[in-house]
Amino acid sequence: MAGGWSDFTIQITVEDKAAFDDALKGLLGVTYTPVAVSKQVVNGINYRFVCLAQTVYPGAPVRLAMVDIHFSPEKKHAFVTGIRDLG
Helix, strand or coil, X not given: CECCECCCECCCCHXXXXXXXXXHCCCCCEEEEEEEEEEEEECEEEEEEEEEEEEXXXXXXXXXXXEEEEEECCXXXXXXXXXXXXX
């Protein structure tokens, strides 16, 4: 449905993962592993990825985070629009 967010799913497609990897390329300090995704079709695609997040240091705890990404089909590029800790 255009404009509305899909339900979260653990079925992350190859295209979803490619957008995620493109947007987070070069991000240092925290490792994000997507475990669920929700999408919104707009002028491109907005993604909300629920991720396992771990700061890059020995023994760092794993926590949940939401990574928001926008994929622009015109630019064929994805970029992070927000990251927030979920606890």
